Amino acid sequence: MSPTRRDDFFVVVTTYNRQEYLAQLFDSLALLKPAPDGIVVVDNASTDDTPAVVAAAASRFASLPVPIPVIHHRLQENTGGSGGFSVGVERALAEGAQWLWLMDDDVTAVPGAIAAFGPWMDKYDALVGRRYDSLGEPFFWQNNFSTFLGFPLPVAGDVFATSNEFATNVGCFEGMLLHANAIRSVGLPDPRFFLNWDDTMYGWQISLERPVMYVNAFVLHKAREQRSIDLGIRxxxxxxxxxxxxxxxxxxxxxxxxxxxxxxxxxxxxxxxxxxxxxxxxxxxxxxxxxxxxxxxxxxxxxxxxxxxxxxxxxxxxxxxxx
Known part of the structure; x- marks a missing residue:
């Protein structure tokens, strides 16, 4: 990738007591081509062997031909996903990150994900890529936030039927890519949410100032199986x-x-x-x-x-x- 706006690409992961999923995520991050410039892992006071998993990953990534720092930011209490991403974003910015790819611990990255984001990174500051579910099927994620209702409404149909980008006004911390400019403008993610609505409202705030684009590029797999039903529109x-x-x-x-x-x-x-x-x-x-x-x-x-x-x-x- 050209170095224009694509330097200092950091992955920011929030984790809590999911050592096995976290190990799978590290395996997938090691396969990224091109590779990230750094990885920040916010450990929400996990009580399992998460510290050992992070330490092993740090040693592994440090031994690569081009070493990648793995920063273990361990918290003294569980602050939820919201608190974890707030701290993780702050730490990544302090480490010099210009791009921050946010994700939970129960996903794996598609090997070419960073390159897949490339065409949009010169144009936009906030991107959300597509995901596969645990069965390898496309996961439905397309909605717009209604300010009248204070509620995200699903967008029916194929939003990529005529274009490979779809302007939305919400975020998703399971794979959202943000430039530091967008983050500095609205501030850190709000830790007061703890769980739920944090990424929706963060994306909405960004959308008031600059585009938030849902792009036709698969970048993540959901590793954790969940019971679900298909409602057609979501x-x-x-x-x-x-x-x-x-x-x-x-x-x-x-x-x-x-x-x-x-x-x-x-x-x-x-x-x-x-x-x-x-x-x-x-x-x-x-x-x-x-x-x-x-x-x-x-x-x-x-x-x-x-x-x-x-x-x-x-x-x-x-x-x-x-x-």
Whole structure:
């Protein structure tokens, strides 16, 4: 790849107690051609052998003909995916990263992924590549965020029918590629989300200033199998009680970000909250075949009201002007 805007390419991984998946991810990163310039692993206080897996990878990558630093950033407590990516992005920027490829620990990279991103890296600052599911089938990810509802709506049909790029206004931390310029403009990912909505809102904030492009290039495989159903216009995966709590609790943060940008509509947002709860109940019934866990939705909604009522709430600060 030419060196224009493609130098200092870092992979940023957030992990928690998934040592086997993390080892598979490292195996795939070792096959990337071209290779990244650095790897930052944020360890969310894992209690398994994650530190040993990272240490082995660091030794492996250091012995390559062109050594690649593997930076193990271990946290003292589990801050969730949101906190992990916030810290990971900050650390990668401090290490000199210009491009940051964000991913969870339960994916593997396609060997030619960095080169596949190449055609768009000279044009855009925020990219989301395509993914395969655990069975090797294309994973559906195409939606646009409705500011009226505060809710992402799936886009039906083939968004790549006439072009290899699709302008969206959401992000996905499972494979989103960001230039440092975009990050500095909106600030670090918000750790207050812990789980859910963090990447959606981060991509939305970026889209207010510059394009966010979903591109027709497969860059990741989902390694972890999940129960799911195909709804035609999207796939719906299984979840957890923790995720159910945060998907409702973080409606408060979504509403606050909409307010900051002058896009909050009380009626529309309430409707979007109902849609969110309805989607999660449908997930419980349709995918997990139970209603156990629905109480966590109620708990999360009550917490969201407290967040939404906080008149002192502030968004994450911009990093423009900071070294």
């Amino acid at each position: 796939h719906l995966n299984d979840s957890s009680d923790l995720s159910r709590f945060y998907v409702m609790r973080n409606r408060g943060l979504v509403g606050q970000y909409l307010r900051v940008h002058g896009r909050y509509n009380a009626f529309g947002f309430a409707l979007g909250t109902i849609l969110t709860a309805g989607k999660e109940i449908f997930r419980l019934i349709g995918v997990e075949k139970t209603l156990r866990g629905s109480a966590r939705l109620w708990d999360g909604w009550r917490e969201s009201r407290r967040i939404l009522a906080d008149s002192s709430w502030k968004p994450m600060p911009s990093l423009v002007g900071k070294s």
